[in-house]
Amino acid sequence: MSSILPMLFSVASVATFRRSALNTKRCLSSRRGLLTLAIETSCDDTSVAIVEKTKKESGSAAKIHFLENVTADTRAHRGIHPIIALESHQDNLATLVQKALNYLPESKTSDGLKLADGTRRRLPDFISATRGPGMRSNLSVGLDTGKALSVAWQIPMVGVHHMQAHLLTPGLVTCLENASKAGPPAIAPEFPFLSILVSGGHTTLVQSKGITDHKILATSEDIAIGEALDKSARDILPDSLLQEAKSTMYGKNLEQFVFPNGKADFADYSPPDTRGQEITKRVSDWGWSLTTPFANTRMMQFSFSSISSMVGKIVQRSGTNIKMSHAERVDLGREAMRVCFEHLASRTVIALETLRPHNTGKDEIKTLVVSGGVAANQFLMKVLTSFLEVRGFGNINIVAPPPYLCTDNAAMIGWAGIEMFEAGFRSDLSCRPLRKWTLDPQAGDGGILGPGGWIRE
Incomplete structure (x- = not known):
């Protein structure tokens, strides 16, 4: 000073x-x-x-x-x-x-x-x-x-x-x-609206009715989604890329690694049409799968520690991460993001379904705000938009700040x-x-x- x-x-x-x-x-x-x-x-x-x-x-x-x-x-x-x-x-x-x-x-x-x-x-x-x-x-x-x-x-x-x-x-x-x-x-x-606040330290679904009137609908019981993505990235990314990283925002590096062509690489993403499809186990060509947290419940809570833990075990299953091919690393990174983001989308849909009987007139929710560092992830926005569309909430306007205002x-x-x-x-x-x-x-x-x-x- x-x-x-x-x-x-x-x-x-x-x-x-x-x-x-x-x-x-x-x-x-x-x-x-x-x-x-x-x-x-x-x-x-x-x-x-x-x-x-x-x-x-x-x-x-x-x-x-x-x-x-x-x-x-x-x-x-x-x-x-x-x-x-x-x-x-x-x-x-x-x-x-x-x-x-x-x-x-x-x-x-x-x-x-x-x-x-x-x-x-x-x-x-x-x-x-x-x-x-x-x-x-x-x-x-x-x-x-x-x-x-x-x-x-x-x-x-x-x-x-x-x-x-x-x-x-x-x-x-x-x-x-x-x-x-x-x-x-x-x-x-305009109030009321829902917000998904996603960063390295927070994962929270909020209903906002006024500048100081907010209701927490769901939050993470363990680690934040950003931390889970960073941990997964440290396991998946080759050491050469980790050493070249200009910051510790490894989740961002992971997005660039698994989607080098940006939106074109996930243009064919298809969200689960039903709750049944959502909880169906997906086994990869490599024989592994990632389990979606709370898949069999409608519990309004997030959990991401199990996802990053499963990723670590898959990478280290042979005792070293050197043997994992580039293609498998890309698939694992994409799957980790998909499971994390669909978990977010799933709880958001459950919240909207619960609020639907009251979603009229001045209480109608028209907007979903997505903010925080992870909101800059383009695949997240694709998953949320597609997921809400097929579940009957395509009328919800999803807004996110530009990347420099997300972090x-x-x-x-x-x-x-x-x-x-x-x-x-x-x-x-x-x-x-x-x-x-x-x-x-x-x-x-x-x-x-x-x-x-x-x-x-």
Whole structure:
């Protein structure tokens, strides 16, 4: 933080912070829109963004003035290493914040933020920083930096729920599109909608009725789908490809390995028409098969550890993975993805069938949001679209952000912060990072608004 302190306003009292920041900002931002500096440090990605939401005659628009990520290099460990990730945040966050300041819109008045080069920039209306869920020490780096900026600049802060940010991202995408085109505005997903949040740390099916009103319909009882794909990839991919990998996102490398021609390689995918076909055992040309979790039940739960475990046993069945041919590796990788993705689709269909009697009028679910790092997988989108079509839910609009907004990023944190700020929520400076934090108000922690530290304006 020392490198950016010369650019910050002097620190005043917290009392002054409450009086001046929370009152005058509201009047100004209502006329020009909302501008936020956003910080994301929940896992191994250090990310900073400048996000602005403005009003147009035809609707809302958004602009990302700045977005940059630095991912901790943990390839030597072939997975996320908590200490290395923490040190990466400590090394890079202040530098990214300093760089972001140069991308703040120019101030048209003399009371803006004066930078070292003498230029004046608009002061953000508030700070958005990920509060949880995630690695507590990593979250602390971003949250504490956000608090420091909040106090120094005398502006409010919003501690953002990471998973809420993922499911609200399609709204950001819609407003970005509206900013770049003329004519009728695109319509963001309207509540209620379903979301599949899929990443290396989370697999959750959510029903959302409002910005803070979410119900968890299913979650993983063991590991997340992204972790299962990464583990499978480490077993399936040849060592040469693992050594050449530029990151530890091995699931992405696996997709490229088994589908080198992209969509053309899975154009002939045919989903199971019935529940009976879905649970039928498929034996490969090589004699092995992968069992779909909870195949014989309608239990609303996900499980992926058994899939990656079966993959590992198949690869090592002869005592070494050197003897497995390229063709068999490709088939095994495709099958691992198919089973994982059909498991997701199956529980989603069960949820839609359960909700169908209530799916009318204002309660009608028209949209399925797919977000998180795994949402960038094109085969996943093919499976979900095809699966819902043959099961009678072809009317559901499936939306996913572009890949750069699927993975962890500060732009989505900024957008969620804007949504919460507009709804009248701020965070107290005493708020702490949360390792676990559910979305569901019926859960033990009370959901998004359950933990202390919220201020309602």
